[in-house]
Amino acid sequence: MTDLVLTTFDWVPELPRGYVRDLRVRWALEEAALPYRVASVPFRNRGAEHFRHQPFGQVPWLTDGDLSIFETGAILLHLGERSEGLLPSAPEARSAAIQWLFAALNSVEMATLPWALFLFAGDSAETPGRKHLDSFVEARLRHMDGLLAGREWLAGSFSVADILMADVLRLVDRFDGLTPFAACRDYMARATARPAFVKAHADQLAHFAAAD
Amino acid sequence: MTDLVLTTFDWVPELPRGYVRDLRVRWALEEAALPYRVASVPFRNRGAEHFRHQPFGQVPWLTDGDLSIFETGAILLHLGERSEGLLPSAPEARSAAIQWLFAALNSVEMATLPWALFLFAGDSAETPGRKHLDSFVEARLRHMDGLLAGREWLAGSFSVADILMADVLRLVDRFDGLTPFAACRDYMARATARPAFVKAHADQLAHFAAAD
Secondary structure: OOOEEEEEEOOOOOOOOOOOOHHHHHHHHHHHOOOOEEEEEOOOOOOHHHHHHOOOOOOOEEEEOOEEEEOHHHHHHHHHOOOOOOOOOOHHHHHHHHHHHHHHHHHHHHHHHHHHHHHHOOOOOOOHHHHHHHHHHHHHHHHHHHHHOOOOOOEOEOOHHHHHHHHHHHHHHHOOOOOOOHHHHHHHHHHHOOHHHHHHHHHHHHHHHOOO | OOOEEEEEEOOOOOOOOOOOOHHHHHHHHHHOOOOOEEEEEOOOOOOHHHHHHOOOOOOOEEEEOOEEEEOHHHHHHHHHOOOOOOOOOOHHHHHHHHHHHHHHHHHHHHHHHHHHHHHHOOOOOOOHHHHHHHHHHHHHHHHHHHHHOOOOOOEOEOOHHHHHHHHHHHHHHHOOOOOOOHHHHHHHHHHHOOHHHHHHHHHHHHHHHOOO
C-alpha cells in the first residue's frame, strides 16, 4: 500500500521543466525504490490548502501518512530514515552526509540560485553588488571543484547529499557556469547518469507535458 | 568534562561582528545549557587543517568527540538530538521544526543573504536581475510576515528553527529590510530578547574584541 504522496504543480511553463524541485524528491524515491504517487495542485491559482502545506506557495511537499513536509532538504532527510542507500545509519557517515546536504543548499545553492536569477534575466550589468555575487559563486564552485576532483561522492557512498548537490550544479551548468570546473561537471554527469535520476527527470517532463 | 568545541575565527573586521555564524551555534548551546569551549583559527591565514574541517574556509565548525561537523544547519540538528528544548522528539513536532530549519536557510536566507551583498556594496542599480532578486526577497518576507502574525514560534515551541530564522532576519533588519514587515520585526525582537541570545551575542563580540 502506497502512503507516500508527492505533490507538485499541475503544469509549469517550458523554461523550468526538468528543474522543478519535485525532481529532487522523485530522484530520492526512485533511488530507494519506495512506492509513491504524484498529486497535482494548480500552478495558476494557488489556494489556501496549498499554502497550508507549503507556506511560500511553492512545490513540492510530501505527505507520509498524517505527516506533511515541505522543503526538499527536510523531505530528503525524512526519506533518508527509510533507506540506508539514501542516508547511512552509521554515526560518522550519517553526519557527513547531513553536513553535505546542508552545504549543497546553504553554501552552494545560496550563491548559485540568485546568480541564476540574473542570468535568467539576461542581466550582464557589472555593478558592485553583482561583482560580489559573481565572486561568491566562483569561490564556492572553486572549492567544490578541488574537493570533487578527489572523491566520487560527497560522503563516502552516494547519498541524499549528492542528489541535492548534483541538482544545484545542474542549474549552474544550464547557464554555462561550470565551464571552468571540470570536476564539478564530471560529478554532475556521474550523478545524472544514475537510472533513478534518468527516470525521475523523464517522469517530471512527462507529468508537465501531459497537461499541455 | 567538556567534549563540545566550537571553532571560529580568531578575529574578524568590525563589520561582521555580531553576525558571524558561530553566533547561531553559541545561541543553541546556551539555550540547551550544554558545556562547551571556543577555539580559534586564523582569519588571515587559513591553513589545510582549517579546510579539512570546513571545506569552504569558513567558520564555524563543531567537534563532538571524534565527530567534526560544519554547516550551522547540520550542527544545530546535531545539538537538537541532545536537547528537547532545541528539537522536540515527538515525530510531528520534530518534523515541523526540521522543515522550518530548512526553510530559514533555503527559502528565506537564499534570497536575503545575496540581497544583503548588494546592500553591503551600496549597490542601488535597478537592473533586471536586481529587480528579480528584490521581488524574491519581498515575496519570501511577505509570506513569513503573514505566518508570524499568527504564531509565537515557527513550530509550536521555540526550537533550532527559530534560532536560524531569527538570525536570518537580523541581517535583513540591519539593512532596514524589515520595515514593512511588523510581524517579522516582532518575532526577531522576541527571539533576540532571550537570555541565551543575549549571552551568545555578547560572547561573540567579546571574543573578537579580545583580539584587537
